[in-house]
Amino acid sequence: MSGLLSARAWNKIWVYRGTFILGLGNTLKTAAIALLLALFLGIVFGLMATSNKKILKTISRVYVEVIQNTPILLQMCFLYYALAFSGHSPGIIITGILALGIYTGAYMAEVIRAGIEAVPRGQFEAAGAQGFSYISMMFYIIIPQSIKVILPPMTNTIVNMIKNTSCLYIVGGADLLSLTYSFVTGENTGGSYAPAYIVCGVIFFIICFPLSTIASTWENTLKKRERRSVLNKV
C-alpha cells in the first residue's frame, strides 16, 4: 500500500489537484454529451422495438444484442482504430462520446422498451380507436404513463455510463481514471498509488452515489404505490 499513510504522497496529490479536476471535467463532459446521444438512440430504438413493424423490431433487436453481448472495451478499441484507419480520426474525446453513447443507447433502448410495454394494452387500443397516430399516441398517452417506470432504471444506466468513462483508458483517454493513471506513473508525479486511486474512487462515489440513491428511492415508492393499488382492487 504505497504511501497510504505518507504525508508526502497526500501532499503531492494536493499539489497536483488540477489533474483530478481536469479528469473529472473531462469525464462529466464526455458523459453529458454521450448521454444525449444515448437518449436519442434509446428513444429511437426503444420505439422501434415496440412498433408493430417486424423489420424495425429486428433492427432494434440486433443493435441491442450486439452491443450488450460484446465488451465495451472491444467496442471502444474497434471504433477508435476503425475511425483512425479510415483516415478521419476525430480524436479521443469524440471517439469516447460516440462509443459510450452507442453502448449506453442499447441499454436505454431496453429501459424504454420495458417502460412502454408496462403500459396496459387497453391504452394503446383506446388511443388507436380514437385515431391517434403512433407518434402522437406515444407522446400524449403512452410515454407519460411509462415515465415513472422508466426513470429509475434510466438513472442506473446513467450511473453505469459515468463509471464506464473509465474504459476510455484503453484508448488513451483524458477521463478521470486515465489521468489518475498517468499521474501515478508519471515521472515527476509518480508513486502515490494508494492515495491517488482513493481520491479517484471518492470522486466517482460522490457523483454516482446520490444518483443511485435517487433511483432506488423512486423504485421503492413505485413498488409501494403498486402494492397499494393492488390492495385497493382486491
Next chain:
Amino acid sequence: MAMIKLENVNKYFGDLHVLKNVNLEVKEGEKLVIIGPSGSGKSTTVRCMNYLETPSSGHVYINGHLLTAANKTRVIRENASMVFQQFNLYPHMTVLKNLTLAPTKLHHKSKKEAEELAYHYLEVVGLKDKAHVYPSTLSGGQQQRIAIARALCCESRIILFDEPTSALDPETIQEVLDVMIKLAKENITMVVVTHEMGFARQVADRIVFMADGEIIEEGTPDHFFNNPESDRVRQFLGKIIR
C-alpha cells in the same frame, strides 16, 4: 348507404380460424346488437370494424371508405369511436382532459370549444361534477359513463361498444345502460356486443347471433326473442334468460 360493411372477412390467430367469411352491413343510424357465446368472435368482429384487428382477408368499408393500413388512422378518427369493456380511460389525465384530448389534438378544436363540448356530454352522462377528478377515483359505472362521454366528444357517426357492462358491479350496470338507451335516440350508428338481453330487446333495430366465428342468424328483436329459427339461438337464449 351502409355506414359499416364487412365483406367476406376472415380472421386467423395463428391456426385458429376466428372469423369465417363474415358479411355484415350496418346502415346509418342503425342500432345493431351482436350476441353469442363466449369465444364466438363477437369482439373480433367489432375490432375489425375499426381495424384494432386487421382482417386476414376480406374488406371493411367505413362510411364508404375501404379501410387499409395506410388510411385507417384517418378514416377511424373521422368516423368511429369505441367503448371498451375495461373503460380504458387515460389514468394520468383528469376526466376533462380525457374528454378534450382527441378534440384538441385530432379534431382541430380550440381548448374552449373542446371544453364546452366536454361539459355538454358530461351533462348527458350525468357526471358534470366529475370534470376535475382522476378516473381512478370513480366507480366502474362512472368510469364507463365517462368513456361514453369521451367517445361522444369525438362526434363520430359510429360508436362501437364491446361488452360495455360486463366488467361492472350489478348495481351500476343500469346507470350505463340508461345512458346508452338515451344515446340510441340519436342518429348515431351503434354496434353493441352485449349479454344484456333487456337492452337488446329495447334498443336493437337488428340482432346478430354469432357462434364459432360465423353469423348464424339475424333479425329484429321480435323475431329473435319470439320465434328464432336455429336451435343454437334457442339454446343460447334459454341459458341466458332463464
